[in-house]
Amino acid sequence: MNRLVEGEWVAEINIETDDDGEFERQEQAFHDRLGTDAHPVEAGRYHVYISRACPWAHRVAMTRSLKGLDDAVSLSLVQPERYDEGWEFSDAHPDPLYDADYLRELYVHADPEFTGRPTVPVLWDTETKTIVNNESEEIMRTLDVAAHDLATRDVDLYPEGYRDEVDRLIDDIYDPINNGVYRAGFAGSQGAYDRAVDDLFAALDRYDDLLADQRYLAGDRLTEADLAMFATLVRFDHVYHTHFKCNRRAIHEYDHLWGYTKDLYTTPGIERTVNMDHIVRHYYVSHANINPKRLVATGPDVDFTEGHDRDRLPGGPPAALL
């Protein structure tokens, strides 16, 4: 995988696993938020660059969609496949702001000495022409809370009274589930893979039990924690199960996780953020290190819109969405 080193694009191989073969995700570099002197909350000023394939970017896209921030915060996509040049723009998915060829150009503009892999999502300030933030959890939070006044729908995904639990949940699912599928898929040794898969399925079993008696992770309210969980679950059967070898069980085989996934998918505003074609093409084609022939697996035949029984549980989608 290639990356920027002090602003220059260089080829590097296997920069992501440690001596035990454990996948190590890079720390993100930009951590500002909206509502500061540098980045005041203003409609039309901010832009998000995402890939529809990326689960981290998906949290941001869902937050924007559910809150009705489409007009206030613009959004564009990169080309789903990622090759040696990193994320690229294309005729189908151009850079609407600067007509750049590659996402990395924006990183170098924001920091000419930038070192690291250029990732999505990116929250971009069109006034100061820099990256506000490139960490999905923080972008989701700043769109949800700091940009709340720009929202056209009264949807609060970090409600008072639930906040500690939402933070705890986001933290709890990160290592075994959200990042766990990557720990399995990018493991550099059998031991690292075994540990990742054990952690992943233990956590999925635990959350399947939790969701037997409650509609959402934090109880009766849809929160940011559900967006974080959904972004992994909706990709699971199509890519993580096969491409990342997380094949002990599929999500559609779980009693409660499957109903939960369909419930979220059919929540107004979510389905439009899911592009399974981009998801499948991105993973199978981009990771030549684990799928050298870039063949795309077919299936499975699952229907996220078929009925579910989650209405039997207390709570439901925010009234503003119905």
Ligand SMILES: N[C@@H](CCC(=O)N[C@@H](CS)C(=O)NCC(=O)O)C(=O)O
């Ligand atoms: N911690 C970051 C991770 C973002 C991330 O790793 N995005 C992936 C796509 S799913 C990416 O852009 N990878 C590019 C690369 O690794 O070169 C976040 O949550 O925003």
